[in-house]
Amino acid sequence: MKHISTLLLLFFTLGIYAQKVEIPVDTTVVTEHSVRIKGQNIKYTATTGTQPVWDESGEPIASLYYTYYKRSDIQNTENRPLVISFNGGPGSASVWMHIAYTGPRVLKIDDEGFPVQPYGIKDNPHSILDVADIVYVNPVNTGYSRPIPDKEGKIEREKFFGVKADIKYLAEWLNTFMTRNNRWLSPKYLIGESYGTTRVSGLALELQNSQWMYLNGVILVSPTEIGIDREGPVEVANRLPYFTAAAWYHNALPQELQNRELVDLLAEVEEYSINELLPVLIKGGFTETSKKQQAAEKMAYYSGISEKVILQNNLEVPIRYFWKELLREDSGYTVGRLDSRYLGLDAREAGDSPDYNSELTSWLHSFTPAINHYLREELNFKTDLKYFMFGPVHPWDRSGDNTGENLRQAMAQNPNLDVLVQSGYFDGATTYFNAKYSMWQLDKSGKMKDRLSFKGYKSGHMMYLRAEDLKNANDDIREFIENSLPKEGAPAKY
Numbered sequence: 001m002k003h004i005s006t007l008l009l010l011f012f013t014l015g016i017y018a019q020k021v022e023i024p025v026d027t028t029v030v031t032e033h034s035v036r037i038k039g040q041n042i043k044y045t046a047t048t049g050t051q052p053v054w055d056e057s058g059e060p061i062a063s064l065y066y067t068y069y070k071r072s073d074i075q076n077t078e079n080r081p082l083v084i085s086f087n088g089g090p091g092s093a094s095v096w097m098h099i100a101y102t103g104p105r106v107l108k109i110d111d112e113g114f115p116v117q118p119y120g121i122k123d124n125p126h127s128i129l130d131v132a133d134i135v136y137v138n139p140v141n142t143g144y145s146r147p148i149p150d151k152e153g154k155i156e157r158e159k160f161f162g163v164k165a166d167i168k169y170l171a172e173w174l175n176t177f178m179t180r181n182n183r184w185l186s187p188k189y190l191i192g193e194s195y196g197t198t199r200v201s202g203l204a205l206e207l208q209n210s211q212w213m214y215l216n217g218v219i220l221v222s223p224t225e226i227g228i229d230r231e232g233p234v235e236v237a238n239r240l241p242y243f244t245a246a247a248w249y250h251n252a253l254p255q256e257l258q259n260r261e262l263v264d265l266l267a268e269v270e271e272y273s274i275n276e277l278l279p280v281l282i283k284g285g286f287t288e289t290s291k292k293q294q295a296a297e298k299m300a301y302y303s304g305i306s307e308k309v310i311l312q313n314n315l316e317v318p319i320r321y322f323w324k325e326l327l328r329e330d331s332g333y334t335v336g337r338l339d340s341r342y343l344g345l346d347a348r349e350a351g352d353s354p355d356y357n358s359e360l361t362s363w364l365h366s367f368t369p370a371i372n373h374y375l376r377e378e379l380n381f382k383t384d385l386k387y388f389m390f391g392p393v394h395p396w397d398r399s400g401d402n403t404g405e406n407l408r409q410a411m412a413q414n415p416n417l418d419v420l421v422q423s424g425y426f427d428g429a430t431t432y433f434n435a436k437y438s439m440w441q442l443d444k445s446g447k448m449k450d451r452l453s454f455k456g457y458k459s460g461h462m463m464y465l466r467a468e469d470l471k472n473a474n475d476d477i478r479e480f481i482e483n484s485l486p487k488e489g490a491p492a493k494y
Helices: 163-180 195-210 233-249 262-286 289-303 307-312 319-325 358-378 403-413 432-442 467-484
Strands: 002-013 017-037 040-054 060-071 082-086 105-107 121-123 133-137 188-193 217-221 418-424 452-457
Touching (some): 017 060, 040 163, 060 163, 105 358, 188 195, 233 289, 233 432, 403 418, 403 432
Parallel strands (some): 082 133, 418 452
Antiparallel strands (some): 002 017, 040 060, 105 121
């Protein structure tokens, strides 16, 4: 590996211990590969390494690790889309979408997403690399990315670890990346998963207003609230469709509902939640007893948990309690938070929340060995740094989260900017119905609704782990990119 420049510095991990590590500040490693996608052999280069974050005086204050995939048989990139990919957390590496979703290599897992041994990765025949180049970016303290202490050994946390700070420095970093890789003329897309949707929603406007970089699309995978308020009765009502989906998957609903196609059933529950349940919840303790009883009966019918439990919680069953309660009487297992298809086993069946997130432990089982092996042995990036699947970024300053409004403003300023929302029906952390709600609330004027679209999948937070949805979700991105590219010579105007 050729180091353009490196620093030997003291890095503190969580303040518990210190060790001397060599952090490559500005490094590039290039390897050549090929993959078969949609029956076509695609040759590509993988560029991996680190690129600095600069301060106002031009000194490096952080080193961000990235991996950039570029088709090597297309020389003219002015019409070649570039997808910039972020994961979430905050504090999560880009590993998840990198080696399980859009990239040219994916995990060896079973068709439903569960780990198998021997661990490893394989070619991804559904990657979007046929239609777009991709760069996976790791923010500070994720993956191999690290802050660089000043001369006194201090790290300016406020420059990295917060909603606004995160967006600001990443926009600057992307400006440098575009210049170094000659991608200013390319159509540009941001994709973010989970907290990454907060990140890319804010970046859409920051890139336009501070970097004068205009996008063609933003893809929100399992989106967070993106600063859109839904507290109180709305948040409670919005839970029910997810409850239905999880119960349907575990065969916990009445048989007449189990026999229904999931998407059709969910449409019915959505209408009930909006038109009937929400008015009952709004009146709270002043709701007529008969209406409260009717609501509890209907919620029990649609959720797979008892009317008694629902009434004991005043119709507001906590979502963590649902993960514990759904299968308590049947099998005693808990269901997963990020993907409720996964089962957990607690020390005792009693209690009001699961002991652990069963889906996350399963995912770390397969992702961690795969990414560590892949980056070192296939992409030839050699380092003794620990790869942070989840890094020390907390406390995270969440004040001033106006990212949904930022995205709306970016769309208003840029007629060429479209948005795609992707969600799994069995995601209990960032539920699909909350994702729909955010999309509906994003532009209350309705004047841009034809530029907003939603796709749902019969899986969870990382819908792409399920083989069928790996194909479908990538195809949806591929179609979104192709449809959002303006026709040659078409002006960006209303």
